[in-house]
C-alpha cells in the first residue's frame with residue numbers, strides 16, 4: 001500500500017483549451033492521473049491527442065494561446081494551480097524537470113553546453129560555477145558522453161542530435177529532480193541511439209528514485225519500461241492501468257486496436273502497415289459529444305452518443321467505454 | 328576568417344574607387360569648376376585662363392586619373408573657397424561628426440532596445456501600440472523638422488540648451504536626439520520582430536523550464552539571439568547617420584564634416600566635396616565590414632565552425 005506522501009504528481013481534472021481562429025480547441029479534456037516516487041507512467045496515443053499539452057500544462061509552460069484549468073494539480077502535495085510565478089520557478093528545473101520533444105532546437109545556439117548546463121544548478125542550489133561544472137561533467141559522464149569536460153566548451157551546433165538529447169537529459173537531471181517528464185525523448189533519434197537513451201533513462205530513474213512521465217508513440221518501449229500506462233485519445237485518457245494488465249487485457253477498443261498493431265516477431269507479416277487504426281480523429285474544436293472514438297470504433301452503438309462511463313477494476317485499471325469488456 | 332576579411336577589404340577598396348569616380352563625374356557635370364575658381368562674375372578670358380592653368384580643358388577621365396593619383400599619394404588638393412589644403416580642413420572636422428554619429432547611434436540603441444523588447448514581450452498590448460506610435464512618428468517626421476521642434480522647445484521656450492555651435496557637450500544634446508530619433512524606429516522594429524520570433528523558440532521554453540527568472544530568460548536567452556541582425560543594421564544606419572549629419576549639423580551649426588559638406592556645396596568647392604564623399608564612402612564600407620565581422624563573431628555557428 002503506497003503511502004500518500006509517495007505521490008509525487010497528482011493531476012485531477014486537467015483541461016487545456018487553446019484559442020484558435022476557428023474557435024476553442026479542447027486539446028486536453030478533464031484528465032486525471034498520478035505518479036508515485038520511482039514509478040514510470042507512460043503516456044501513449046496518436047499524434048495530436050494532447051500528450052505534449054498535458055506535460056506543458058504540468059510544467060506551466062503552455063503557449064500563450066493555451067489556458068489550463070484543473071481541480072487539482074499537485075506536486076509533492078503542493079497545489080501548483082495556486083502557486084505563484086516565483087514558487088513555480090523555484091520548483092521547475094529544480095525538483096521537477098522536463099525533457100522536450102525537439103532535441104535539435106531545445107538548446108540555445110548562442111551559449112555553450114556548459115553555460116546552459118550550469119545555470120539551473122547555480123540558481124537553485126546556490127552553487128559556485130566550479131561546483132556546477134563539476135556536477136555537469138559528472139552527469140554528462142552518466143549520460144554516456146565521453147570527454148565531458150571538453151564538451152562543456154562546445155556549442156549546440158557542434159553536437160549531433162543524439163548528443164544534444166543526452167545533454168538535455170543531463171540538464172534535466174542537474175538538480176536531482178523528484179519528477180521527470182520526458183516528452184518523446186527519442187523520437188528524433190535513430191534506433192540504436194533510441195535504445196541507448198531509454199536504457200539510460202530507466203537506469204537513472206531506478207538509481208535516483210525519480211517519478212517519471214514518459215511520453216511515447218512506441219508501445220514496444222512502453223511494454224518494456226512502464227509501470228503504468230495511460231492511453232490518450234482526442235484529449236482524454238481513455239484507459240489507464242498497470243502495464244501487464246493493460247497489455248494482457250486491454251479494455252478500451254482504442255487500446256485494443258493499438259496493441260493489435262504492435263509488430264510481433266514471427267506473427268506480424270513483414271511489410272504490413274503498422275500502428276494504423278482506420279478513420280480520423282474528431283476535431284477538437286468546439287464541444288465533443290459522446291464517445292470521441294465513436295467514428296472509428298467497430299463496437300459503437302447508439303448508446304455511445306452519450307458520454308461513456310468510467311469503469312474500474314480492483315487493480316486500478318480504468319477505462320472509459322459503455323462496454324464492461326469489449327474483448 | 329582572415330581570408331574572408333581580406334576579401335572584404337579588397338571589395339571595400341573597389342567600392343571606394345567606384346564611389347569616388349561616380350562622385351567625380353557627377354560633381355564635374357553639375358557645374359563649371361573653372362567658374363567656381365575664377366569667382367562669380369569673372370570675365371570670360373579669366374575663366375578660360377583658369378581652365379587652362381588647372382588643366383580643366385583635358386578629358387574628364389584624365390582629370391580623374393590625375394586626381395586619383397594625387398589622392399593616393401596623399402595630396403588631397405586645395406580648397407577653392409578656404410584656399411587651404413583640403414586634408415587638414417576635412418580631417419579637423421571628422422572627430423565632431425564621428426562623435427555625433429556614435430552619440431546618436433548610442434541614443435538610438437538606448438531608446439530602441441528597451442522599447443523593442445517591451446513591445447515584443449507585451450505584443451499587441453498598449454505598450455506595443457505606444458512603441459509603434461513612437462516609431463511611426465519617428466519615421467514620418469523629417470529630421471530637420473524634428474530638430475526645429477527641439478530647438479523651439481528646449482532653446483527658445485525653456486532656454487535649457489544652446490541653439491547652435493559645438494563648443495560644449497550641451498551643444499551635442501539636441502543634434503544627438505534629432506539624429507538618433509531618426510534611426511531609432513528601424514532598430515526598434517527589428518528588435519521587436521526578432522524578439523517575437525525568438526521568444527517562441529524552443530530554447531526559450533527550455534530556459535523557462537529551468538525556473539530561470541523572466542529577466543534572465545528575456546535578456547540572456549532571448550535578446551542575445553534577437554540582437555544579431557541588429558548589428559548588421561547598425562552599419563547601414565550609421566551610413567544614414569553620416570548622411571543625416573549634413574542636415575543636422577547645418578541646422579545646429581555643429582562644426583563637423585556635414586556642415587563642411589553643406590558649405591562646400593554652397594560655394595561649389597569641388598575638391599572639398601570630392602574628399603568628403605571619398606571619406607564617407609570609405610567610412611561606410613569599413614563600418615559594413617566591422618558589422619559583418621561582429622555578426623560572425625556573435626553567431627557561434629559561424630565563429631566556431
Ligand SMILES: Nc1ncnc2c1ncn2[C@@H]1O[C@H](COP(=O)(O)OP(=O)(O)OP(=O)(O)O)[C@@H](O)[C@H]1O
Pocket residue numbers: 018019020025027045046047048049050051052053054063065101284
Ligand atoms: N500552439 C498551438 N496552437 C493551436 N493548437 C495547438 C498548438 N499546439 C498544439 N495544438 C493542438 O493541440 C492538440 C494537442 O497537441 P499536442 O502537441 O499535445 O499533441 P501530442 O499528443 O503531443 O502530439 P505528438 O505526438 O505529435 O507530439 C493538437 O490537436 C494540436 O493540433
Ligand code: SF4
Pocket residue numbers: 252253254291292293294295297298299300301304308320321322323
Ligand atoms: S463508448 Fe462506444 S464508441 Fe466509445 S469506445 Fe466504447 S464502444 Fe466504442
Ligand SMILES: [Mg+2]
Pocket residue numbers: 051052053101183
Ligand atoms: Mg507532442
